[in-house]
Amino acid sequence: MMDAFTQPALLDDLANVLGPKGLTTDVADIAPWLTDWRGRYHGAALAMVSPANTAELAEIVRLAARTGTPIVPQGGNSGMVGGATPDVRGTALLLSTRRMNAIRSIDAQAGAVVAEAGVVLQTLHEAVAAQGMRFPLTLGGKGSATVGGLVSTNAGGTQVLRHGTMRALVEGIEAVLPDGSIYEGLVTLKKDNRGYDLKHLLIGAEGTLGIVTAATLKLVPALIDRVVVWAGVESPLVARQLLLMLEARAGREMEGFEIVPQRCLTNVLRHVPGTRAPLAAPCPWHVLIEFARDTPSAQAPEDFAQTLMADAFERGLLLDAAISTSESQADAFWKLRDSISEAERAEGPAMQHDISVPVAAMAQFIIDAGAAVEARFPGTQAAAFGHMGDGNVHFHVTAPKGADGRLWSNGPGKEISAFVHDLVVAAGGSISAEHGIGQMKRDELARLSDPARIMAMQAIKRGLDPKGIMNPGKLIAL
Amino acid sequence: MMDAFTQPALLDDLANVLGPKGLTTDVADIAPWLTDWRGRYHGAALAMVSPANTAELAEIVRLAARTGTPIVPQGGNSGMVGGATPDVRGTALLLSTRRMNAIRSIDAQAGAVVAEAGVVLQTLHEAVAAQGMRFPLTLGGKGSATVGGLVSTNAGGTQVLRHGTMRALVEGIEAVLPDGSIYEGLVTLKKDNRGYDLKHLLIGAEGTLGIVTAATLKLVPALIDRVVVWAGVESPLVARQLLLMLEARAGREMEGFEIVPQRCLTNVLRHVPGTRAPLAAPCPWHVLIEFARDTPSAQAPEDFAQTLMADAFERGLLLDAAISTSESQADAFWKLRDSISEAERAEGPAMQHDISVPVAAMAQFIIDAGAAVEARFPGTQAAAFGHMGDGNVHFHVTAPKGADGRLWSNGPGKEISAFVHDLVVAAGGSISAEHGIGQMKRDELARLSDPARIMAMQAIKRGLDPKGIMNPGKLIAL
Numbered sequence: 001m002m003d004a005f006t007q008p009a010l011l012d013d014l015a016n017v018l019g020p021k022g023l024t025t026d027v028a029d030i031a032p033w034l035t036d037w038r039g040r041y042h043g044a045a046l047a048m049v050s051p052a053n054t055a056e057l058a059e060i061v062r063l064a065a066r067t068g069t070p071i072v073p074q075g076g077n078s079g080m081v082g083g084a085t086p087d088v089r090g091t092a093l094l095l096s097t098r099r100m101n102a103i104r105s106i107d108a109q110a111g112a113v114v115a116e117a118g119v120v121l122q123t124l125h126e127a128v129a130a131q132g133m134r135f136p137l138t139l140g141g142k143g144s145a146t147v148g149g150l151v152s153t154n155a156g157g158t159q160v161l162r163h164g165t166m167r168a169l170v171e172g173i174e175a176v177l178p179d180g181s182i183y184e185g186l187v188t189l190k191k192d193n194r195g196y197d198l199k200h201l202l203i204g205a206e207g208t209l210g211i212v213t214a215a216t217l218k219l220v221p222a223l224i225d226r227v228v229v230w231a232g233v234e235s236p237l238v239a240r241q242l243l244l245m246l247e248a249r250a251g252r253e254m255e256g257f258e259i260v261p262q263r264c265l266t267n268v269l270r271h272v273p274g275t276r277a278p279l280a281a282p283c284p285w286h287v288l289i290e291f292a293r294d295t296p297s298a299q300a301p302e303d304f305a306q307t308l309m310a311d312a313f314e315r316g317l318l319l320d321a322a323i324s325t326s327e328s329q330a331d332a333f334w335k336l337r338d339s340i341s342e343a344e345r346a347e348g349p350a351m352q353h354d355i356s357v358p359v360a361a362m363a364q365f366i367i368d369a370g371a372a373v374e375a376r377f378p379g380t381q382a383a384a385f386g387h388m389g390d391g392n393v394h395f396h397v398t399a400p401k402g403a404d405g406r407l408w409s410n411g412p413g414k415e416i417s418a419f420v421h422d423l424v425v426a427a428g429g430s431i432s433a434e435h436g437i438g439q440m441k442r443d444e445l446a447r448l449s450d451p452a453r454i455m456a457m458q459a460i461k462r463g464l465d466p467k468g469i470m471n472p473g474k475l476i477a478l
Numbered sequence: 479m480m481d482a483f484t485q486p487a488l489l490d491d492l493a494n495v496l497g498p499k500g501l502t503t504d505v506a507d508i509a510p511w512l513t514d515w516r517g518r519y520h521g522a523a524l525a526m527v528s529p530a531n532t533a534e535l536a537e538i539v540r541l542a543a544r545t546g547t548p549i550v551p552q553g554g555n556s557g558m559v560g561g562a563t564p565d566v567r568g569t570a571l572l573l574s575t576r577r578m579n580a581i582r583s584i585d586a587q588a589g590a591v592v593a594e595a596g597v598v599l600q601t602l603h604e605a606v607a608a609q610g611m612r613f614p615l616t617l618g619g620k621g622s623a624t625v626g627g628l629v630s631t632n633a634g635g636t637q638v639l640r641h642g643t644m645r646a647l648v649e650g651i652e653a654v655l656p657d658g659s660i661y662e663g664l665v666t667l668k669k670d671n672r673g674y675d676l677k678h679l680l681i682g683a684e685g686t687l688g689i690v691t692a693a694t695l696k697l698v699p700a701l702i703d704r705v706v707v708w709a710g711v712e713s714p715l716v717a718r719q720l721l722l723m724l725e726a727r728a729g730r731e732m733e734g735f736e737i738v739p740q741r742c743l744t745n746v747l748r749h750v751p752g753t754r755a756p757l758a759a760p761c762p763w764h765v766l767i768e769f770a771r772d773t774p775s776a777q778a779p780e781d782f783a784q785t786l787m788a789d790a791f792e793r794g795l796l797l798d799a800a801i802s803t804s805e806s807q808a809d810a811f812w813k814l815r816d817s818i819s820e821a822e823r824a825e826g827p828a829m830q831h832d833i834s835v836p837v838a839a840m841a842q843f844i845i846d847a848g849a850a851v852e853a854r855f856p857g858t859q860a861a862a863f864g865h866m867g868d869g870n871v872h873f874h875v876t877a878p879k880g881a882d883g884r885l886w887s888n889g890p891g892k893e894i895s896a897f898v899h900d901l902v903v904a905a906g907g908s909i910s911a912e913h914g915i916g917q918m919k920r921d922e923l924a925r926l927s928d929p930a931r932i933m934a935m936q937a938i939k940r941g942l943d944p945k946g947i948m949n950p951g952k953l954i955a956l
Binding site: 109110153154156160165167177179181182183184185187188189190191192193194195196197198200201203204205206209244356357358359360387390391392428429430431432433434435436437445449450451452453455456457459460461462463464466475476 | 588632672674676678681722836869870906911912940942
C-alpha cells in the first residue's frame with residue numbers, strides 16, 4: 001500500500017511515463033472532475049492522469065498495481081450513480097480517457113467502427129454518418145458521454161427497443177486488466193468459443209475489473225426517413241395493447257415506444273421554454289412512438305404511421321394522435337420527452353428510480369406501484385415515464401409540498417426508495433435498468449440480491465483484482 | 479480432499495439425497511458415459527449421479543465442495559472436444575442431467591421457453607412447434623444434445639447466420655455455482671445493469687464455473703415456408719461475392735450459407751447411400767443457401783429464390799443452381815451437407831479443425847491455408863466446408879494414402895493441427911469457432927492465446943471455483 005515514501009516515487013514514475021500533458025496534481029485543474037455532474041458525489045484524488053494511448057494507460061495500471069494505488073476511470077463524467085467519482089481519501093488516481101479519442105477505423109461494408117474509450121458519442125455519430133452509416137445508440141448526454149463509459153455502464157437510451165443496449169452493439173473490446181496486461185479482443189468473429197467471454201464480463205463492470213480502452217462497435221445503415229407520433233391513451237394497460245399491436249404490424253421499423261403521464265407533460269410545458277402541447281386536449285397518459293426506416297419504401301412515412309394510427313383508433317387504443325410532418329416537429333416531440341427530468345427537478349425535490357420489470361408486467365406495475373407509494377407516503381406523487389417498450393421506466397416520487405429537499409432526500413426519501421426497490425424485486429425486476437450501480441446503489445444491490453449473485457460477483461472481483469485497485473467502492477463491496 | 483474415509487461417507491450422503499434412481503456405482507451402468515461419442519476420450523468415475531431437480535443438484539455440489547470431489551457434468555454426451563468425459567483417476571462424480579428434462583413453461587406471446595438442462599433439442603423443437611413457435615438453433619446432434627450442454631458450449635449449428643449462436647438465444651439462466659448456491663436468473667429483463675453479467679460468463683464456460691440447470695430461451699415465429707438452393711460456383715472468392723449480394727437483397731430471409739468443395743461432395747456421393755448429385759456437372763465449389771420466411775408473402779418461395787439466382791447468374795456469380803421444389807428435396811440438399819463428416823471419415827483418417835476468421839477474410843483463408851498445408855505436408859489433402867456466412871469452416875486435412883490412422887493422428891497429425899492453428903491465429907481467428915475447448919484443445923488454447931486472456935480466465939476460475947472441483951482439466955489449466 002501507498003505510504004509517504006512510495007507516493008512521491010509513484011508521481012515521479014507517472015511523470016516519466018506520461019509527460020506534462022498526461023499528469024496533473026494541480027488542485028484547481030482536477031477539481032471539476034471530482035464531483036459528479038449532478039453534484040451529489042464529491043471526492044479527492046492524488047493526481048489526474050490522462051494517458052495518450054493504451055500503452056501509457058497500461059503502464060499507469062502497472063505502476064498502480066505495484067504500489068496498491070486505487071484507480072478511478074472517468075469518461076465524460078455524465079454518469080447517474082457516482083461511478084466515476086473517487087472517494088474522499090485522496091489516495092486514488094483519477095484516470096481520464098479524454099486524450100484517447102481516436103476513431104481507429106470505420107468499415108462501412110462490415111458495419112463496424114473501432115473507437116477509443118475517450119471518443120464522445122456525438123463525435124462518433126457524426127464520423128460514421130459521414131460514411132453513410134449510423135451508430136444507433138443515443139441518449140441525452142451524447143455531447144459528453146464517451147465510448148468507454150458507455151461500454152462500462154452498458155448504456156441504454158431511447159433506441160433500445162430495436163437495437164438493444166451497448167451489450168448488443170459491442171462486437172469487440174480492448175482493455176487493460178488490473179495487472180496492467182492488455183486484453184486484445186477488437187477483432188470481430190461471428191463465432192468464437194475460446195472459453196470465458198471477457199467482452200461481456202467487462203461490459204457493465206463499471207471499471208471494477210479493468211479499463212476499456214477501445215471497442216469495435218456495430219453500425220447500421222443510415223436512416224432514410226423517420227416519423228414520430230405523439231398519442232394520447234387512457235392508461236398504461238392500453239398503452240401496452242398499442243405496443244403489442246405495433247410490434248406485430250411495424251416490427252423492426254418501430255424504434256422507440258415511450259410512455260409519459262399527463263402530469264409530466266404538464267410540468268414540461270410549465271417549466272421548459274419553447275415547448276407546446278402536442279394534442280388539443282389533456283389525456284391521462286401519452287406515448288411517443290418513433291418509426292424509422294433504413295430501406296426504401298414506396299409509402300411515405302407519414303402515410304405508414306397514419307394507417308397504423310387509424311387502425312389503433314378504430315380498435316379503441318387511442319384517444320388522439322399527432323404525426324410529425326417534418327424533422328423539426330419530430331424533434332419537438334422528442335424534446336417534450338427528453339425534458340421531463342429537467343421539468344421534474346424544477347417542480348421540486350424527488351427520488352428517482354431507474355427500474356425494469358418484465359415487459360409484459362410493466363403496465364400493471366406502473367399503476368400498482370404508483371398507488372402503493374402514494375398510499376404509504378401521504379403527500380408524495382409518483383410518476384413513471386420512459387422506455388415502456390423495454391420494460392424500463394424512470395419512476396419518480398416527488399416530495400410533499402414544502403418539504404426541504406436535502407432533509408427529505410436523506411430521510412423519508414431513502415425510505416421511499418427502499419420501498420420502491422422492494423416492489424421492483426417482488427415483481428422480478430431490476431433496481432438498475434440502465435444507469436448502473438456505482439456508489440449510489442451499491443448497498444441496495446447487496447441488500448436485494450440473492451446471495452449467490454453477490455458471492456459470484458465478489459469472487460470474480462477478488463480473482464481478477466486481488467489488490468482491489470480498480471474503481472474501489474463501486475458496484476460491489478468486498 | 480477425498481480419502482479412504484470420506485469416500486464411503488460421501489456415497490452414503492449422496493444416496494440419502496438422491497435415492498436409488500439418482501445414484502449408481504454399477505460399473506456396467508456407468509461405462510457407456512465414460513467415453514465420448516467419437517471414442518477418442520475415456521475416463522473413470524467414482525459414481526454417476528442423476529439429480530431429479532435443481533435442489534438435488536445443488537446438494538450434490540455442496541457435498542462435493544465439502545469433500546473436494548470433482549464433478550463432471552454431462553448432457554447428451556455428444557460434444558466434440560471431450561468436455562464431458564472425466565479423467566482416468568476415477569475420483570470424479572459424473573453428473574448426468576438427463577432426469578432434469580422438464581419444459582417448465584412456453585410463452586408464445588413473449589416468445590420464450592423455460593427448459594431444464596436435460597431437455598433434448600429435438601424434444602424442445604417439437605414442444606414449441608406445437609405452440610406455433612420455433613427455437614431456431616439446430617445441429618446434427620439434435621437427437622441427443624441437451625439444453626444444458628448447448629448453453630455450456632455456446633453451440634452454433636446451421637442457422638447462426640440469421641439467429642446467432644446460443645449466446646444470442648439465451649435470455650435467462652439458472653445455475654448451481656461451485657459452492658452449491660443457486661443462481662436464479664431465469665426472469666427475462668430487456669434491460670438490467672446490476673453488475674457483472676453472470677449469464678454470459680456461464681454460457682460457453684463448459685461447466686467449469688458452475689452447472690447450468692435451466693435456461694430461458696428465445697423463440698421465433700414458426701416458419702411459413704423455406705426454399706433451399708444448391709449452387710455451383712467457381713471459387714470461395716466468388717462464393718463470398720454471392721454471399722454479399724444475397725445479404726443485401728434477401729437480408730434476414732437468408733438463414734444459411736454453407737460452402738462445400740467438389741471433393742467433399744464426391745465423397746458424400748460415394749459413401750452415403752441414397753444421395754445423388756444436385757447439379758448436372760461437377761463444379762469446383764458449391765454453396766447451399768437456405769431462405770426461410772416467417773411472414774406471409776405474395777411471392778412463392780421458389781420464385782423468390784429463382785429471381786435472386788437469375789440475377790446472380792447474370793452477374794457471373796453462379797455456374798449452375800438447383801432450387802428445391804419440395805420439402806423432401808430441401809431435406810435432400812441438406813443431407814448432402816450434413817453427411818460430409820461421415821463421408822470424410824469413411825474416406826480415411828483426417829485431422830479436423832473447427833475454426834473461424836473474420837467473415838470478410840474467410841474466402842482467401844480457405845484458398846491460402848489449403849495450399850499452405852498441402853505444400854508443407856506432401857500427400858495430404860485439405861478441404862474446408864461449412865458455415866461460410868459466419869466466417870466458420872470445418873477444415874479437414876486427410877492423411878496421405880496408406881497412412882495408419884492412429885499413428886498418423888498422434889504424430890504428423892498433431893503437427894498439422896498446430897500448423898493450421900498457427901495460420902488461424904495469424905489471420906486473427908479462433909481455434910474453436912463452435913465446438914469449444916474441452917480437453918482436446920486446452921493446451922493449444924494456452925499456447926496460442928495472449929497471456930492477458932489466459933491470466934484473466936485463470937483468475938476467474940480460481941475466484942469462482944477455489945477448490946477446482948468443477949469439470950477440472952477442461953478448458954483451462956491451473
